[in-house]
Amino acid sequence: MKKEIYYFSGTGNSLVVARNIAEKIDAKLTPISSVIDKENIEIDADVIGIIFPFYYLNSTGMPLIISRFIKKLTNISKKYIFAVCTYGGSPYLVIKNLSKIIESSGGKLAAGFGVHMPQCAFKKPFENKKKILDKTEKKVDIICEYITSQKKGRYETDNIFVRLIVVLIRPIAIKEGLKSFKKLAKLPDSSNLSFEELILLSDNSYYTDEKCNGCGICSKICPVNNIKIINNKPVWQNHCENCLACFNWCPKEAIHGGIAPNEYKYHHPDVKLSDMLRQN
Structure with a gap:
């Protein structure tokens, strides 16, 4: 079963998560920037991962390139698709927003996860970067177990209190x-x-x-x-x-x-x- 992970990263947070997951599930690692200029992006893999950072609360939460990338994907109706959003504050509803775009392109998001990473756009005075990164490794193991088992239905978002x-x-x-x-x-x-x-x-x-x-x-x-x-x-x-x-x-x-x-x-x-x- 072929597996391929597509990622977008500016500071390296999403790259590290993508790289670690790819190593653990034996997947090919492909930067989205290397394929985004294609008119159509044909997927040969059976399992597709999309890993990216959360950006803006006042939009879909995704970098613009992620939406463009998904809309170019072909032949994804029978693929097992999972997504991971790295975030410094909150993942909000980005996974649900992503699932809607994937469905509009003929696919279905099997699972979506949020991974807390150090903030990259502004300084958090009390942020313990080492503690956050240590937890990241444990979260990656959970994600890999879920993917390897081909489970479906998990869409991680904020809890009700935070969403309110x-x-x-x-x-x-x-x-x-x-x-x-x-x-x-x-x-x-x-x-x-x-x-x-x-x-x-x-x-x-x-x-x-x-x-x-x-x-x-x-x-x-x-x-x-x-x-x-x-x-x-x-x-x-x-x-x-x-x-x-x-x-x-x-x-x-x-x-x-x-x-x-x-x-x-x-x-x-x-x-x-x-x-x-x-x-x-």
Whole structure:
């Protein structure tokens, strides 16, 4: 039985989970960025895993590339499909949202899991990264046992209490999210662009300082080829996924702006730059 895991990762959190699961269930590991430009993506494997980070409370919760990827999949009606969402705060309803997109493409999500990982977009003052990562290993074992047994029906979401809180704050998150991303995109408050469209333009906020030496790492590591090096400086091309790869992996820490406040930088301690570059 062939198994293949597709993953998307900017800081390495989802890569580590994908890599560990692939090793334990003997699956081929494929970065989504390596196939996303195909018109149709034919799946040869019998078992398909989709692993990605949770992004925005005021949308589906998925990176935009995940939705595009699923809509390109063909011949998935009889596949065993599972998903894993890595998150720093809450998985909310991202697994259920993902299942709807998979069904619209002719497949069915057999199981979906959430894996708590260190926050990568902002600093949590009391976050114990080591403790979180230790728990991650145990959760991966649980996921692998479920997948190997071909079980179905498990969709992990927040508990009822957390979901009630999210329901209360989500309208505020939607309003403030639109306002914030209009600012990042350098558009007026009167702009009628959707949140998804604003995400793509949020790279208008990025810039480099005098430490930039034109090495091109940012261009090479971007999973959607959104950065060109022009006159030894990166120029963002307005189809950003907000994965923070360029921001976090710049060897000179010369990139600023975007959604990461207070210059907080993070990437998974078990992931090397070479691992990330292999995605592309």
